[in-house]
Amino acid sequence: MTQQVNENIVDKSIKRVHKLEARGVKVFYDNFEAIKGIDMQIKANKVTAFIGPSGCGKSTFLRLFDRMNDYVDGFRMEGEILIDGENIYKKKVNVEQLRKQVGMVFQKPNPFPKSIYENVAYGLKIQGIKDKKFLKEKVEESLKQVALWDEVKDDLNKSAMALSGGQQQRLCIARTLAVEPSIILMDEPTSALDPLSTAKIEELIYELKQKYTIVIVTHNMQQAGRISDYTAFFYLGELIEYDKSKKLFTNPEKQQTENYITGRFG
Amino acid sequence: MRKIKEVFIEKSLLTSALITILVTLGIILVLSVEAVNFFKEVPIIDFLTDTQWTPLFTDKHFGIMPLLSGTLLTSFIAIAFAVPVGLSISIYISEYAPRSFRKSIKPALELLAAVPTVVYGFFALTVVTPFLQSFIPGLSGFNSLSAGLVMGIMIIPFVSSLSEDALHAVPNSLREAAYGMGSTKLQNSFRVLVPAASSGIIVSIILAISRAIGETMIVAIAAGQQPRLTMDPTVPVETITAYIVQVSLGDVEHGSLEYRTIFAAGITLFIFTFLLNTFSYKIRKKFREKYE
Known part of the structure; x- marks a missing residue:
């Protein structure tokens, strides 16, 4: 009996180690091959950073995990993307359902031109939740998680557009958290922000990894070194090196990686 | 040099x-x-409060209300038809249609606005009215319903084209945000994009109203020439514009009181369209500030 229980725990932990997985992934935009065959496994409850020069395919690769490339003209892909062992590119997958599980934070803060409250409640409202008390609690909880509550609690009905860039980006994260995803994808979330706001978001990412699996694309190598557990270096549509951040930044295996992180190109 | x-x-x-x-x-x-x-x-108070408009009869009354009600009724019918249809078209073209289709359907729709209005007038009188009569028994040969509907068809492109521009101008980042939260296309369109483009959409509607109020040929041909204060869409009415046409083409003596009625009617019309244009200009200015 005890044996059985232990086995179950082991099974679960194996499943949970690799939250995201890519198998032989190739991406084409019309005839241009943006991703040239990538196999990769991303661990649960860790922060994984994607680095690489512009146009290396890291954003494209990130956006595969919530199927945001589906709207790009000429997009075509081969291979499989698995979340918790399920291929999310299978025909019967409900994309809307998938995106509730996989939240995304974008490069430029993109709050809806609605009130702060409506922004955070949006994801729940489109799921048909109308219970005002529940929505209110959830909005408060989410804003507290991103440490924005104290700054906006008296202005919940004000337009989100009136917030500063850093506050808008934290609002966008709160909006994502409100629907309780298990994975958060971040596409250069601090590139449009000042250093102070950047520090706040980095701190937030550090706290969020207790509960969420986080994948972050960044141009800033110091940032990748500071906040991530694992780092993947992409170059020209290929995954060049993928290792623990400490190892990759101090003792990279490949010459290309070393050239990039020491600033010799990119 | x-x-x-x-x-x-x-x-x-x-x-x-x-x-x-x-x-x-x-x-x-x-x-x-x-x-x-x-x-x-004619005292201005009579002009505004008298409920009859009979300047060409021996018992003269100069109340603008019957003409105004004719104008507002036909315009209301046109707008009530054109706004839902035009808005649906704009959402379809902007969010659903494939890009190649978008390129060809927009000019095709704008052709609707290029048809001479006199053609629309005859279309209303000789096709739409008989068709409507087949299931609305009491419908007169001249009526505001048929004229209003056809005017609605004519102004669809005003609504659809400008609204589509407004929807298309909504930054893509908002679409991504909405999809990223798990919105369906429909939720994205109605909960995010239409509110975000609302000022542009309102401007398109105002311009359409302004166009409907000033429209002349369709109502002159299909709505009749009987000024009457009514909200019944099945009977003949006369709009301000139709009255001006009627008098201008008639044999009213230059400089007479009857002749001057068309200027009084004209200035009423002008005030309406002027206010609408000013209003839409204000909204457009606000719209520009928001996105730039």
Whole structure:
């Protein structure tokens, strides 16, 4: 009996180690091959950073995990993307359902031109939740998680557009958290922000990894070194090196990686 | 030599701009002067409150309300038809249609606005009215319903084209945000994009109203020439514009009181469209500030 229980725990932990997985992934935009065959496994409850020069395919690769490339003209892909062992590119997958599980934070803060409250409640409202008390609690909880509550609690009905860039980006994260995803994808979330706001978001990412699996694309190598557990270096549509951040930044295996992180190109 | 040419070009451009402004001012001046002369003979209070408009009869009444109600009724029917249809089209083109289809359908829709309105008028009178009569038994040969509906068809492109531009101008980042939260296309369209584009959509509707109020041929042909204060869409009415046509084409003596009625009617119309245009200009200014 005890044996059985232990086995179950082991099974679960194996499943949970690799939250995201890519198998032989190739991406084409019309005839241009943006991703040239990538196999990769991303661990649960860790922060994984994607680095690489512009146009290396890291954003494209990130956006595969919530199927945001589906709207790009000429997009075509081969291979499989698995979340918790399920291929999310299978025909019967409900994309809307998938995106509730996989939240995304974008490069430029993109709050809806609605009130702060409506922004955070949006994801729940489109799921048909109308219970005002529940929505209110959830909005408060989410804003507290991103440490924005104290700054906006008296202005919940004000337009989100009136917030500063850093506050808008934290609002966008709160909006994502409100629907309780298990994975958060971040596409250069601090590139449009000042250093102070950047520090706040980095701190937030550090706290969020207790509960969420986080994948972050960044141009800033110091940032990748500071906040991530694992780092993947992409170059020209290929995954060049993928290792623990400490190892990759101090003792990279490949010459290309070393050239990039020491600033010799990119 | 070059400098002289530059100066010449600059001055001629300025002149063209000034001519346009002068013509507008001239129109306003003529309208005002004749309207003032009219109001010297007819008290403005009668003009606004009398419920009959019979300047061509022996028992003369000069109440603008019947003409105004005719104008508002036909315009209301047109807008009630054109806004839902036009808005649906704009959402379809902007969010659902494949890009190649979008390129060909927009000019095709705008053709609707290029059809001469006199053709629409005859279409309303000879096709739509008989068709409507087949299931609305009491419908007269001239009525505001048929004229309003056809006018609605004519102004669909005003609504759809401008609304589509407004929807299309919503930054893509908002679409991504909405999809990223798990919105369906429909939720994205109605909960995010339409509110975000609302000022542009409102402007398109105002311009459409303004166009409907000023429209002449369709209502002159299909709505009839009987000024009456009614909200019944099945009976003949007369709009302000149709009255002006009727008098202008008739044998009313120049400079007479009857002749001046068209200026009083004209200035009423002008005030309406002027207010609507100012309103839409204000909204458009606000819209520009928001996205730039």
